[in-house]
Structure formats: C-alpha cells, structure tokens
Amino acid sequence: MRLAALAAGLLLPMMTHRFSGLFTSTVLLLFGAAGVAFGLMPWVIRLAWRIDAIDRPDARRVHAEPTPRIGGVAIFCAVNLTLLLNFDYSLALKGATISATVVACLSLWDDLRPLSAAVKLLVQSVALLFLMLCGIHADLGNSLWWWPLEFVITALWMIGITNAFNFLDGINGLAGWLAVVVSLLMGLLAWHTDQEYMLKLCFAVAGGALGFLPDNARYRAPARTFMGDVGSTYLGWIMAAIALMGDWSSEGVVKSYSAPLLIFSVMIFDMIYTTVARIARGDVRTLRQWIEYVGRDHLHHRLMDMGCSQAASVVMITAFTLLMGLAALAIIKSSLFATWLLLAQAVVFYGVLSFLMLQRR
Template sequence: MLKMLLGLLLAGGITLTATPWVRRQAFRWGAVDRPNARKVHKDVMPRLGGLAVYAGFVTAVLVTIQPTRSLYGLLLGMTLIMLLGALDDLRGLSPRVKLAGQVVAAVVLLPLDVQVYFVTNPFNGHIVDLGWLGIPITIFWVVAVTNAVNLIDGLDGLAGGVSCIAALTMAVVGWTQWQVFGAAGQREVIMLALMLAAALLGFLRYNFHPAKIFLGDSGSMLLGYTLAVMAIMGLTKSVTAVSVLVPLVILGIPLLDTFFAILRRYHRHRPIFQPDKEHLHHQLLALGLSHRQAVLVIYGISALLGGSAVVLNLVATDQALALLVILAVVVIAAANKVGVIGRAPEKDRQMSSRL
C-alpha cells in the first residue's frame, strides 16, 4: 500500500512539476502546433507534453515496481515510441516513417514476454492457443491502439482524459480479475494503470481547456502504446470468457472513432491517412457544443464504456454477449446520428460553409 501511494505521488507530482518546464523548452526548440483550417485551436501551442507524462510515469515505475522481463519490455517500447513522437513534434515525420517506428516499438516487446499467447472463445469458454499467430496479432493491436489514441487528440484534454479513464478502468477490471477469479499477474497491471492515471491527472492541470500545452505525438502515441501493452500484460491473459473483448470496450472511443474514420474515407475514395474534420469531437462541436462540453460528453461516454467493461468481466457469458449486442447497436446508431460514420455530400458542403 505504501509503495502504491508513493508511486501515485511520484507519477502525479513529477508530471505536474515537469510540465511547465517542458512547455518552456517546447517554445525554445520550436516544437509548436500552429493553427490551420482543420485544427480547432487558434493560437500557436507548445507540444512535447508527452515528455512530462513519460518522466512522471517511468520514475514512479522504476522506484516502486519490482522489474520483470515484461516490465522491461514496456519501458523499452515506451522510450522508443516517446522518442519517435518527440522527433515528430520537433521536425515532423511522414506517416510511413511513424508507422515503421511504431512497428519496431511493438516488435521489441516480443522477446521480452509481452505477447498475446492465447484468447478465450467467448461462446464456449475454451482457451485457443494462438501459436505463431500471436506475433502479428500483438503487433497489430499495439500499432492500432497507438494510432487510435493519436487520432482522437483533437481537443484540449481529450486524449489525456480518455486515456486516464481507460487506465482507471483497467485498474478496476484487473482488481476484479485478481479478487474474484484469482487471475495471476494483475497486481503489476493495477499499479501501472493507477500510476499512469496519476501522471495524466498531473498533466491535465495544464492540458484541460483552455490548454497551456498539448500532448503532441510524443504524448498521444505514448498513451496509446502504454494502454495497449498494459492490456496485453494483464487483461488478455485472463481465462474468463469475455476477456478478449474487455480491452476493446475499455478503449472503445479511440478504436471506434478510428474505425469509423477508415470506413468514411474508404467510402469516399480518400486516402486512409488523410485528416478530416468529421471525428466525434468535430461533430459534437458542429452540433453546437462548446469546446469543454464536447470533451466532457466524450469523457462521459468513455466512463460509460468503462463501466460496461467492468460489468462484462463479472456477469455470465450469455449476459455479457447480450450487453455487447446492446452496446454495439447503441454506438452505431449514435455514431450515425451525429455524423461520425459519414454525412451525405450536401451536408458536407453545408457543414464546410459553417466552419
């Protein structure tokens, strides 16, 4: 308990203290985000916020958690992904270079025992050994979540807050698996998730609207990567029937927003990596919500999905599958209603004229 408290204080305190220094250095080094037609902010903003989150989280981990091979894998990959993001914040990198760097950061996990070795069939509860298929699945999962969190980083405090809620949810789910099902290896993930949440709370002091600093790619990719790896280290190793689905629900906002963006761009014959202004946060702003209101609405949706993930982990398999069906129907209907899946061309033109 004392180690946990020390870890939380270190993660939150160091991030809170380091963020103003990182902000000054970002201006000095030219790591700034300039406004354009697609972006919401109007002023030049410093990036590199991920440096402060990294410093607080990693320091807390090194001081309070006994090192293991998987923990070394997490820290090594986090360092690589943070440096990749920092380089993008400073100089700008092409999507292909960033993707290649993300794949490398995912591959380094494999020899350090961070891999999806099996999944549990949610329909019959049988364990399915993935064998060599675990390698591409692990790489795809890490890269997908890394990019998903990166893509939702469009409003002050959005990616940081959603990631904080996801981390807290992982801690609760890990605790229930540990206490109720006796799932091994959850204590480490619980501590990691809580310390990440503490670091993010320290950063949100400066990042919530009106933000004084952005996460930048050094932060948004770092958060996505860390959440993806923690899910592999803990949640996917549970033998409960719906364990394979729990991380998908916890990370529902970034994953679904990215999925709908891909469908939208494919349907319109646009490049997958071409940015647009039709993500969930853009659509909420177009509906008339203020910057802060849009962020709080998405926080609420994330908390609802987090609560659903906890329930999925506790109820019987048939009840869990029924809840998943209800969630899927509600999410698709809501996404279509606000225009995240895609609008008709006439509505696109009307929206563009208002923006």
C-alpha cells in the same frame, strides 16, 4: 508550488513499501506520477519554445494561439520515473514502459526532424518485437505454430490503438481525460484480479495524464501546452500494451477479449467510422494516405458541429468511455449470456451514434 509537487512526486513512489494494502500503496504511484508531470511541465514548455516545437493555428485546428506541443515529454518522464523509484518491476512492466518510451522518442524526433518511413518502421518493429519477447502479446495457445499469427494480431492491436488514441487528441483535455479513465478502468480490473504489476502501471499512467491536465484542459483560457504526438503515441502504445498484458478472464475467449474491447471501444469506433467515411468520400485510397490524412471528421468534431462546446464534447466522450468501461467491469462477474447482452448493447449504442453523426455530415 511546481517544485513542491515535483519533490512530493519523486518521494511518494519510494514510500509505497510502507503500506501493506496493494491498492493503498498503488494510489501513491498515481499521486506521485501526477506530481512529477505537473512539476516538470514548466520546464517542458520552456524547452518547446526554445526548440520551436510549437503548434500554430490553421484552418484544421481549433486553437487560436501558438501553443507548445511536447507536453507528452513530461507525461512519459513522470510515468517512467515513478515506476523506476518504486524499485519493483516485472518483465512485462519493463517491456511496456521501455517499448512505449522508444516509440514516443521516435515520434518526438520525427516531429522535430522528419525521418524516413523505413527508419520509423524499423524502430517500431524492434519495439514491437521487444514487447513480445517480454511476454506481452496476443495469446492463442502454447504451440509455436501460433506465433506468426500472434505477432500479426499484436502488431495490428498496438498500431491500431496507438493511432486511434492519437486521432482523438484534437481538443483540449480530451486525450488526457481518456487516458486517465481508461487507465483507471484497467487498473480496477487488475486490482480485482490481483495483477499487481499491471495495477501499478495503470495507476502510474493515469497519474502522468492527470498531472498534464491542469496545463491543457483549460476552456476559459488558452491551453499552456498540448501533449503532441510524443504524448499520444506514448499513452496509446502503453495502454494498448496493458490490455495485452492483462489476464482478463479464465472463463473463455469471449469474456477475456470483451473487457478490453469495450474499454477501448470509443477509440475503435472513432477510427473505424472516420476510416470508412474517408474511403467512401474518396479522400483515402492507400495506407499511407490513411496515416497522414487529417481532417475535422472525428467524433469530437461531430459533437462540436452539433453545437457542443469543447468542454461538453470532452465530458460526453469521456462519459461514453466510462459507460463502456463499467460494462467491461460487469463482464468479469457476468454469465456468458449477460456478456453477449452487454456486447449487443454496445453495438446498438454505436449504431445510434453513427446514425446521429451521419445526420450532421
């Protein structure tokens, strides 16, 4: 079955040109990437055992058995192969996939053989610069005077979303389902606004994450693999790049930036909440401590402390993301007043969620 899925996954991207409808042909990329990821996973799992890329249980982790942690390799191989075999690329699509692959490989190497902070910063900076040269960056205007500020905003967004997504990779299925939902939401926006290459990238990413889930989102049996930092880094980076790649609205800054912020708002909320809480407790005092600190205080941990199972926590957080994503879809056709109302609704929602989380400290 795995070989059949792999073969079908490699074949489907080459068949997209036979279909006239953009949405129909792009759906083939989703199933193609899912097939490749699902088909490659047994080989990636065997490789993990061979090179000892294994997560072993400890007091911080919720799993009970040693588990391979490089399942993300199959995800980025699936996405990249699917797009490559489609033989239709834009400069922005190349920038997003190549830069995401570079930072994912850096993460994999650092996981197996730790690198110095200087080396990691250098490689990440090169990947970020390459991304911007491919046209993916915060757009503040045509003047060169804005370029330094655009670089800073782009860097903060890319690093922030990548880390926020990594923080939520804490229980089986959560990161995978979030990647599927977020990518499909951005894909629907891309389809609605006729952004062909963004649509292809979104559906390929969703497919890669979907093909990973059968080996990870298991609640009655141990997960066969985790995506690991290599997977969460790749998915976080490429989804953040897609958000910058998209032309969300031509009706002003508020609507243009509100849509991606709402889609990513669950990740952003979790990162801000845990950061503020850790600083308040005195657990984090420097940027390095913030990056390296690990604890059981994320949104999924809080939900489990409230009595939710792993599966229920995944469903709830995914539902929160879908709820905010539907609001983002509504913004595209809404008036400016309605946009502000939807943003106010999100603020109230996260205010209530913060209150509930504080009650369980």
